[in-house]
Amino acid sequence: MSAVPLEALPTEPAHVEAVRIIEGRSPLRLAWARLRRDRVAMVSAVTIAILVGVALGAPVIAHLVGHDPNTQYRETGLTPDGLPVGPSRRFLLGTDNLGRDLFIRVVYGTRISLLVGVVSTVLAVAAGVAVGLAAGYFRGAVDTFLARFMDVVLSFPFLLFAIALVSIVGPSLTVSIFVIAFFSWAAVGRIVRGQTLSIREKEYVEAARSLGAGDLRIMFVDVLPNLMAPVIVYTTLLIPTAIVFESTLSFLGLGVVPPTPTWGNMLSDSLQFYQVAWWYVLFPGLALLTTTLAFNLLGDGVRDALDPSTERLFAAS
């Protein structure tokens, strides 16, 4: 073996013990740097962080204000006619038709929206990546079957089927999460499958195979890292869709069961009272809009950071 042994290298300080390693700038790190410079995306990220904080700290906020989300403050929270009270010192955002503190309810609603939004998205992405990866990598019969299966799922009338499903098993938080995940995963799967099909043909996959790498190793070490970018982008864009989906289910009375507050069922109730209580529409609606806007803008920023060549969706510059 005539390779140069390390000990025979010229003795400069850098070579004394081990070769000094120069850190490479990974594509992810570069993307992160680009994201940091994007003001709109950063503002969105901060907004989301605040929302998460609010969701986590909901009991604390309730304690500080002294009100409970489900208690009906009939004395102070309703007018003598039994109508909701507007924003005031005592009730920051007013009350609802049962005299409950709207502010606290909106705060607690954040928990549901974020929880359902994130969890169902994570489930959908996990399932979508698994199926898409398997379909794209193994091709043949496996792919035909899985791809057709995804096409069929995508052909279902989403909302209609969702409410039909809920009608059978009864509404609940868990059901909402699973139903939303069920109708979201196929879109992810289709994209992942497409990407996998093209990555699979790349020469470095062939090289890995010629080295003797097994299928699983190639999938995890070679294919998956190259899927990360589109998957991350899709995830950030899927979350607001899931949140909207959940709020729609709640609006129709098929989401989380009352009296648990969600923005959707608050807005549903507000339908009957908007003529006397504009705050009942405005504040949950604003919360919902802010949340989805923040995620959409962040997702757009993430997509731009990972691949600056694509046209920005919500171009702010």
Next chain:
Amino acid sequence: MVRFIIRRLLFGVLVLWLISVAVFVLFFVAPHDPARGIAGRLATPETVALVRHRLGLDRPVLQQYGHFLAQLAHGNLGYSYYNSESVRSLIVSRLPVTVSLTLGAAVIWLVAGVGIGVLAARRPRSAVDRGATLFVLTGLSMPTFLVGLLLLYFLFFRLHLAGVNSFPGGGYVPFTEDPLLWAQHLVLPWLTVAFVSAATYSRLTRGSLLEVLGEDYIRTARAKGISERRVVYRHGLRSALTPVVTQLGIDVGTLLGGAIVTENVFGLPGLGQLAVQSVTTQDQPVIIGIVLLAAFLIVLANIVVDLLYAVLDPRVRLS
């Protein structure tokens, strides 16, 4: 080309069949007994059994499925558990509302969406483009029911307070009865459905048109001295609109199965409202009927769209 059509049709039939199986499994095999619900809480076990027998729920599963399919083939969707009508007549009676809503909204969102998209694509990064972007952003972030609510509040309620009654807050008047009232009652629902879709279409159009306008053949057309207007509308738009057409087919197909949220907000007696009602009352034959109809419409729309795509884009035919 014929091969392509056959393949699409076969696939469509497969999808429909699978959905029918899924629907059947979920509704008939699920751990839920509609017989009990219909018979009432105070019914004796004999009564419940009798109801079950009348409904055919005590036969073996495969037989029920066969019966189900056979009925479907005849267009018979069964009888509503709670109304005394056949499911088919129920659906048919609701169809005009949903169709009015869908088609009217489609016209609006197409004109608005494509229009805005084209304007934005012609002047990238201008004020128009920024405005369009803002519009897209809001549209994509808002759930339909919220749009409906806000429209109700501002265009119905506040105007109502001000004495203007041009936009009723709900209800439906058939076209045959009074076209003007019909349109008037549908304005807000149309805008509601159209708002989110217009945003989607404007983004789609803008993106697609920008891409097409960057192509070499457009550059050649400009170099030949063809006016910008002709370049955009005759040359560019023709290719750029194919994804829009595709999407349109799917969206219309989906909506015809029931614009659930909007009908709910505005109290329109369409398929969507029927669906929600049936779900609440557990009226399974009706739910099944609507789901199957919606699935059928979506599959049909997909096939039509695919065929259209093949007609418009020769590359698809040859692949």
Next chain:
Amino acid sequence: MSDPDVVLTVENVVKHFPIRQGIVVKREMGRVHAVDGVSFAVRRGETLGLVGETGCGKSTLARCITRLYDLTSGRVIFDGVDISRLSRRQLHPFRREIQMIFQDPYGSLNPRRRVGSIIGDPFAIHGIADGSQRKRRVQELMEVVGLNPEHYNRFPAEFSGGQRQRIGVARALALRPKLVICDEPVSALDVSIQAQIINLLAELQDEFGLTYVFIAHDLSIVRHVSDRVAVMYLGKVVEIAPARDLYDRPRHPYTAALLSAASVADPDIADRRKRILLAGDVPSPVDPPSGCRFHPRCPKARARCAVEPPELVRRPSDSPNHLTACHFPVEATDDLARAAGTGGPPGGQGRSPR
């Protein structure tokens, strides 16, 4: 029976790709005859050059040898063992002995992995060397191929084309293979870099006692590195000979045509050379010509050529290792340029437009 000196024997290797069409069930409508009966042997320590134009099947053959493809028929015998029909698991130990260097320096390295990890892959896959020991060996390899071991943690995007090809070389040599198939390793590089890589490969061959099959479409490159050269056309080997014999005295008309088009350094010689321009395009491998596949374009073709495929054998007056598949091999007196209908040097009769 197997010669211990022979590392690789390729015996009548055939690789066809079926073309399928159909609505629900796909039926075979035709086949692409990518490789149609190729045989040769490679001795230990030698370099066999494999030349041909795009579509002649050389890359497909490379992948058959390394078992990235399954063979339609024929045998590949490596170090005395028939590896043609071994399962993936049985092939695994052979993966250490046969390695491949790929053509595209930009596509053959995973852009999301660090270079050290890429070169360390063979160690990881075969369970040799772990942790810091693996790292050390990777860094040794980097130095051997001329890379700075400090760049262990860099990503492929941070290297130039030539350097990336070096990474590919390092990866291929990690487990000290016996046989290395180089699939057009310099075709995608700039000319000045090509020489560097070729020299590197030559040095490494001496240092590690490697056997190469060197695939290229450029004859001049192959000449420099090869002991023997095989010329392929439309899935078959048309001529195979020691390098010097092939270049000095090509016997197959196709070889002669290729040589007449190869770049020559001396402009005066280039001017005086007569170009043999072949008529027509390379036929499709789906439906190759009958008889000798080259006959539609051959300036020496006669009736027999359209009917009877020629055997790859030694022609009279050639050295024993010089095999040609041609009924009417090129003689010294032939003027193929005239026969092909394009006489004279490029640029006019005897005068160079300079």
